[in-house]
Amino acid sequence: MSAPALIPRPTSVRNLERGASLSDGMSIAADPACAAVGDLFAGELEAATGWRVERAGPEASSLSGTVRLRLAPELGAGGSSALLGGASEGYRLRVSDGMIEVAGATAAGVFYGTRTLRQLLPADLLRAAPPKPWGPVPLEGVEVVDAPRFGWRGMMFDVARHFFQKSFLFRLIDLASLHKLNVLHLHLTDDQGWRFEVERYPRLTEVGAWRRESPVGHYREGKKDATPHGGFYTRADLEEVVAYAARRFVTVVPEVDMPGHTQAMIAAYPELGNTGQPLEVLTNWGGSHHVLNMEESTAAFCAGVLEELMGIFPSPFIHIGGDECSTAEWEASERAAELCKERGLAGPQALQGWFTSQMAEAVAAKGRSLVCWEEVLDAGAPPGCVIAPWRAASALSVAKRAAASGHRVVMAPEPWVYFDWSYADDPAEPLAIRPSISVEKVYSLEPVPRGLESEFEEMIVGSQCQLWTEYVATREHAEYMFFPRACAFAEAVWSSGDRSWAEFEPRLAAHLARLDALGVNYRPLAGPTPGQARVWPS
Numbered sequence: 001m002s003a004p005a006l007i008p009r010p011t012s013v014r015n016l017e018r019g020a021s022l023s024d025g026m027s028i029a030a031d032p033a034c035a036a037v038g039d040l041f042a043g044e045l046e047a048a049t050g051w052r053v054e055r056a057g058p059e060a061s062s063l064s065g066t067v068r069l070r071l072a073p074e075l076g077a078g079g080s081s082a083l084l085g086g087a088s089e090g091y092r093l094r095v096s097d098g099m100i101e102v103a104g105a106t107a108a109g110v111f112y113g114t115r116t117l118r119q120l121l122p123a124d125l126l127r128a129a130p131p132k133p134w135g136p137v138p139l140e141g142v143e144v145v146d147a148p149r150f151g152w153r154g155m156m157f158d159v160a161r162h163f164f165q166k167s168f169l170f171r172l173i174d175l176a177s178l179h180k181l182n183v184l185h186l187h188l189t190d191d192q193g194w195r196f197e198v199e200r201y202p203r204l205t206e207v208g209a210w211r212r213e214s215p216v217g218h219y220r221e222g223k224k225d226a227t228p229h230g231g232f233y234t235r236a237d238l239e240e241v242v243a244y245a246a247r248r249f250v251t252v253v254p255e256v257d258m259p260g261h262t263q264a265m266i267a268a269y270p271e272l273g274n275t276g277q278p279l280e281v282l283t284n285w286g287g288s289h290h291v292l293n294m295e296e297s298t299a300a301f302c303a304g305v306l307e308e309l310m311g312i313f314p315s316p317f318i319h320i321g322g323d324e325c326s327t328a329e330w331e332a333s334e335r336a337a338e339l340c341k342e343r344g345l346a347g348p349q350a351l352q353g354w355f356t357s358q359m360a361e362a363v364a365a366k367g368r369s370l371v372c373w374e375e376v377l378d379a380g381a382p383p384g385c386v387i388a389p390w391r392a393a394s395a396l397s398v399a400k401r402a403a404a405s406g407h408r409v410v411m412a413p414e415p416w417v418y419f420d421w422s423y424a425d426d427p428a429e430p431l432a433i434r435p436s437i438s439v440e441k442v443y444s445l446e447p448v449p450r451g452l453e454s455e456f457e458e459m460i461v462g463s464q465c466q467l468w469t470e471y472v473a474t475r476e477h478a479e480y481m482f483f484p485r486a487c488a489f490a491e492a493v494w495s496s497g498d499r500s501w502a503e504f505e506p507r508l509a510a511h512l513a514r515l516d517a518l519g520v521n522y523r524p525l526a527g528p529t530p531g532q533a534r535v536w537p538s
């Protein structure tokens, strides 16, 4: 038997003598603690096959063709970081002697075992409905033992530069979890748009969710489309996204970017700005030098926003951005100088540190921790805050500095995981912010920066890929930018041991049949199909 093309690659795969088969009327026999995983998996199988799949308790587990799901705490030793609640996500999947068993350290582990099982089945079983009725599906005998290398395996999606309906978030969660990713970081606000309803500050969406026009082509060309763009999620929408993600063991980490990247916020509430001058939601890409003022009242406003956000998102981590905050307005402001004096701060450069500590208090009051982009480290990062280095040149030194001062680190180094860059420096590719990150380059990601002292290694809790959407306006285009790069990324954060592109590439080629069955608009390994370049307007 040839080795199954599993992505991400499990810790070990061993062939066993006699396999099993699944067929109409089969049962899923789950421990109560993993009944919800059983229901989800049963529903997926029923949709794909047209069969009836019985749900049974553990007592039904001796029947042939049964899929037994159970907790096995002994599988929890080692493997995964405890970042997300201390749960270990390891599992063991056995197909032998007519039986299929998935044992997991936790329900999350059992869930990942079922993701592997989906990949062991024919790719056609990932279709939404059976093209023709399915007879029994044989599975070869196999034992898979597996656990993730990192606890934070993330996908960041920017819904601020372009708004995407929640149905696309469900799609991303499905695709992320099939690849055993467990964090969806939503970049919810930026200069160009505010995307979630805040009951106590309605103008954030009434005004901040809409922009007059957007750039056409690369923003350096200075052309605009004269077409309004916008949209936002209601509280109910986001609660639905959180619940959908939770069933798939994905934590949704919300980001409200502050105190820079806030022009949409200032457009809605000009009193939050430094100049009193009315601003519109930014219609260009690239940062704005308009940032929040550092009054107590502004910090209280932001803490109020975070309080509502935490009412929606149960995530233990709340991201407040903190990147690329211009200090130009503070330096030019007498009031900012006065505030520095009152607070005993050396100068305007220190104001962001003051602001971040206020936000840290707001989230700590609800038992949560902050996540911030690397710039926050310069301005003074509060204890317990997770740092995300992103600039390639400083990734190692930032990771070192952050880890040495006790911060956990999520790596997001641009030249490996910025999926808004093109796949290749080739005019056949859709317009992108810049060239280029190939699938092979993504695969070469080593989340622990080379040169980091081993004593700091445990502070690196994982990595995430980011899709910024200045140049991505449609879901088809977003799928193209994510896949198959996200497949390579998933292996870099899940799998332990040496990795080789030569070994991975044929496995990825086989895996693409699964993405075909799911109807993903991925980029073929050889380059875009002729039709693909036409799906995005800008």
Ligand code: TNX
Pocket: 323, 324, 373, 390, 418, 420, 433, 468, 469, 470
């Ligand atoms: C930098 S990474 C940004 C984003 C842009 C991105 C474009 C980071 C924290 N800030 O605002 O969208 O580059 O690649």
